[in-house]
Amino acid sequence: MWTPVLLLGVVVLVLIWTQFVLYSSAGSPDRYLAEKIRDGYSNNVDSHYKKMKNTYRGAELVLGGSNSRPYRESLNVRSKGRKEPAGKHRVENITGISNSSRNGGLMMVPLFQIRKVNGKFHDKWVVLDATSGDCSSAVMTVLPGWTVIVVGEITASVECKPPVCLKLEVQENITQHHMTTEEERLWKRNAAYLTAISHKALQIFDADCRTASANALRVLGFKSTTASGLMYNGTLHFNPYRHFGAWGVVPYALHNISLDREANSRLFDPSSPPVYVGQMTFTPVISGCSMYLPQAFWGLILPCLSDATRCDIMRQYITQRMLREVDAFSAYHHVPSKLNTEAINASSSGVKHRLHKLDFDADKLAAFLDSWICQPGLTLFACFQALASSLELNGFLDSTDVQLVKAWLTSIKKLGVAEPPRVATPWRGVRKISEVPVVLEHRSEIERSLPAVSLQKNFVDPVKTLCAGKMPAQFASVAQWRQPLMTDIVLVIAFRYNKFLFKNLPYLETLHRPFFKHIVYCTPNVTELMTSAGSGNLSHVTLVEGMSDDWYLMYECMASVARLGIQGVRGYLQIGDDTLLNTWMLLNLSRDSIWLPQGFTKMNAHDPKHRWGWYHWTTIHGRLAVLRTLSDLERISGMTSDQILRLDPGYSKSASSQSKTFSQILLSVNTSSALRQHRLRGSESWDDPSQNEAVEFLTNYFRVNRMSGKVAHRALDLFYVPHVLRDTFVKLSRYFMRHGVIIELALPVMHHGMVPKSKVTYVKASSLWYDNRKKTDAFYSGNIVFLHPFKLKAQTETESGRAFFCDVFLQNLSSKLSKFNTTDK
Template sequence: MNPSIFHKKWIVVTTISAPTDDIKSLARIPGWNVLVIGDSKTPANWKSVNCTFLSLVDQRKLPLKSVQHIPTGSYARKAIGYLYAIAQGADFIYETDDDNITTDGLATFNLQQQVYGLLFAGTKLFNPYNHFGQPSMWPRGYPIDKIGHLSESDYLVDSVQTPYIQHGLVNGDPDMDAIFRLTRKLTKSRMNVRFDSVAPPVVLPQGVLSPFNSQNTLFLYDAFWAMVIPVTIKFHACDIWRGYWAQRLLWEIGGSLGFNPPNAHQIRNSHSYFNDAKEERALYFQISSLIDFLYSWTCPATSNFFQCVVTLSADMVDHGYWQVDDLNMIKAWLFDLQTIGYVEPKRQPFVRKPSNPKASPIPALFHASEQSYPPIHISMPPSVSRWRQVLGITSFCATTTYQISKTGLSTTRFPNILLIIVFNFPIYDNIPYLQLMYGVHFNHILYCGNDRNSFSKSSKAFRQPVSFIEVDVFRGYYAYRCLTTAMKMNYGVDGYMMIGDDTLLNTWHLPSFPVNKIWYTERSKLYRNKADGWHWWQTQFGSVVFNKAWQELQNMTHHEHRVKSTVENFMNIVKYNTGSHLGLFHAPSDILYIPCSYANNTIFFMDVFSKHNVFLELVIPTVIAGLEHQENIFTLKGQYLWYDGKRNQIPQLFKADDVYLHPVKLSIIKTTLKNFFCETFFPLALFGEKKNALNK
């Protein structure tokens, strides 16, 4: 080992080629040290800037038992590199191949302690390709007898531990088995698969398995023991076997596997997929049996964790999944880990019946933005999602005078925003109309409200699946809980826009708005120590509970509370914006936008107010007033129609240059408002304000 090289973050690859552009690209990622493991075919003079290279000669000099168990020409030689990196002080190890191109400098991976996330709530088996928008595809190692089973879309939004193993999906030619390639692509063509890059990362709970490979995977320190690759399994299956074995053992230390949106691109050369199929035979005919075995396997209660590792490995030999040489490799690997100072994780015996969580998780139904699937024997690509939305509008407006054509559709680039639509009451039959109104521009729409059973009944009639979170909004009084829950899901967006289901959003304005600023409406001041004529200040959702929440925040500024500076800064900005240390705001809150850069503080402060059941028209404007100075907030222009008869005059009062109009009740969209939507709103949404004005 080389004591002069001490680094926390390592990238480990094997290669038989001269330095590739992909390896050179990895070496340019700040903060990461690249370790290249040579083999018998690797050029003896291999050298590249910012890379450490271990030739076969170098490897044999290392004081490691594992070296004796790994033959040359074996993919398992990566294990030598892992041990080398661990000995040099690694906390994170990223494994990949020399033909993978990272597209984000590994920034998608989570190196920090995670607080919230999306937890899969289905049973036993998870298909990550479905989660990220390719429901007709499956990764190498997914049991082929389960491909035709209906994928589950049940999730929980909950506090989660950062996954010990994180796998990033790969665009271009991702990892799929030979059966897929033989039946779903032209032999000499290159695939160009795209996954949904905005879909939130997902964590698999204990009790759920999924295949993952060694081509784009990050391991945290507590999972370094899982990086070893069996030496007798064929090249096309060894990392998959390793992955299933590792997941079952993760359950014994309270660890988890997570999947991230695509953060790499791969190009593969065409070759004999039929030969690949022969190599992958075990994946086709043994995986389901292996999965059943892992589900039923138990580790003796008296065993420590490394004893569990050996026991499972030995049991896999006894059941014919591994060979004795693999077990010997595992024993040598564990010996080397302990010799170089790796700390064995503490065992937390897996219990099949999960304990009750500290806080109730929020149920969610998630569907990614479905991506174009890889075609075969057709020259035209499938219709893109946007045009399918346009066709839906065309169908809805078929009986009106306005007809829509593909020619002239606005090509303005739309911001990468998650639209959150809140239902004060569970009138979910209106969701298809909201999809018509906003689905053309928003690839990701999240619906939120009470009563998942009502949603499930309504959704049976939907033409396309939608994402939904069940949140206690109580008549809309706590609608901000929808916003914070959406933020906790960690979508890969620039920001979060929340509107009520009866808020008409004029989408054609949004591309010109600054996505790095908060967008909100006009506000009115209140004072914590004074009565006020505003109705809601006097109710059980007003002054009393607001002041309790504020007191809780003030208590955090005492002593050395971990969030002291955050809360003090928040209160100082509120004071600046209101002109008083007793000031706060109230305002109608049926539309707002928060950039993702404010998400953590938004979650923190809104959760404090949520705990005390404070009314949304106090919480939202006051939290915004503590996030940013007033002069940096972008004001939204629009209309609120009160109970003076104007609510029945939507077509007459609508203004194309406003951003919003509230309320617009969609219960009459098929009758009274159909002509308004088909002849005014939809043309503006599709063609833009200027185009529509010229056509009048």
């Protein structure tokens, strides 16, 4: 039976040093592929590891003054409670670090002897700190694919057997006369990191018993190469608790908050996406769950041995400052976890006292690190050492801490840890969406419910005034926003111009908040929007930057939002700000199929002129752009022209002379004309689809959907992509965006290659053109999914438009939705 526990959603944060996970110095957020990093790092480590065994065996590192003397002892890594029989270990000598006697200011570092248990170790390691709490609930010890190093004692009920679990101990004569209990604990953690590195680890999960969970490891599986998160580029300090919904909670590592109040569990919004913190920001959080990948192993060191809280915070701040040198980020993920409140309460008084007696000011430390500059020409590790010396001069570290950093850097070099190159000009400001997703601020559902008075006044009341008392009850109060009808769909509303967002926001919020839990607004320029007058009314909304090339690439909005990692959703629905949505028509649609409007025009790709004169067919975003995209997919597939053509069930040799692949059609086009090849800036770093993905696309396109030699197009003012197709959609959309394919060609062509038509729902719609746009009431009906366009602000200023919106549309929407009692499909 469990001891009393507290379910906390965000106190347990997962921290990732991310240039090497989701970001590269080129700015691409999805270049992380486990296989690539694993292969590259393994080759690097193998060569260094072989050299290490031959060159560094028996070596020792002595730091300090001239009177220092070598200090040799051994560090054993062995299973708990077992005496290992002879012949079952290999002993490898590696350089280690220690904090020895400070008499005379000397720092002596012993030689580690890491006892390696025979058998195959995993390349994923957990360093589990068991000195701060009961580890009986730490289920990582039995997770497949991970090797656990336990620092400290664990309960007898938890098995710890090699090679799955190792117990790290230090021989008594190392620490008996030289270290306090706290110093020994921190020294062991640093030693455990080196142990994992020496065994060629590719992932190191740094965990605390009180907060560690298998959920954290599952969240960080990185199976998706397209997932990303929100980007924060705000103030010097960032509070991830507020981001995840606990707006009034501050990090417990620096402040005295109660962890044993069950009410805290209701503060967190489990749907909040991951957040990525820029290099100009510091986060004073000790999460107890942190993930490191090889090129970030240098940041594992606890740079002092005096106090665990102080050292954890110092590591956090110093590493975040060093990330600036390599143009990288840190990331925070929401991970549900159980905290043993009995263990916390047993020692809380002492912990809280110590947290208030930190021997440095975190704000001053952040200010110093922000102003510190590393000299040009120094390597990253040299910068690290220089920063440690500067911190000593300014009273944040002492001389032994500086020597500790030096010993660490020497050790990891000898173990083959790669030294990332410094970036000459670190990125500053807001990145465009072609590089990483930019969201100025995410608002949780809990925050949205807090300023109810201002929300009512700024958004609902103007619409009530417009309709002069004819407002249905479902739309008359923000109270309806707290229980939205659809919690499993993210609604993406795209704006071509920033100026229309402020004008139309009251209408959009009033119409959609009662029905959609997740709404993201996509605009061309978030920074401009947030610095303009009226930005105060955006305090509750989530914004993402999109449309890098005007409306032509409006599907960039969907791709960006799909990469945000919003939890617990089944799909993503995009509309324009001038799309009038009959929301009730969505409730019975399959969440696992693609939704597109009915009525596509199919064209032969070899026709230079469109049969009814569609203007964009002959522009740089039209026929040539889609031909180049499809031709590249044929190339990536590795298939011959004959193999591609034979995918079509209607292919025959007698007609083969008339059948052409898209590559062959492109060769016949006069590409020397004035139509230059359009390439989206920043897209060079995006990964191409894999060969298998290209083959699957062509198979669907040619064989299943019979689109050989054809392309389709249509105006798209609404489309839906299920979560199960998220990765496929993101990869393909970015590939089509790279070539600048207009949305009206990109989505119609793309969906024919993604799935069979049987998995597509084609919905009824009214798309109005020319003079018909003045006759909205004549073309609107209750059996269509949407009507486009209806300019909410502009048309409701006319008598006829206002009458249609208030007397027809709102009333119809209210009566239909009131019949549905279910909240989810």
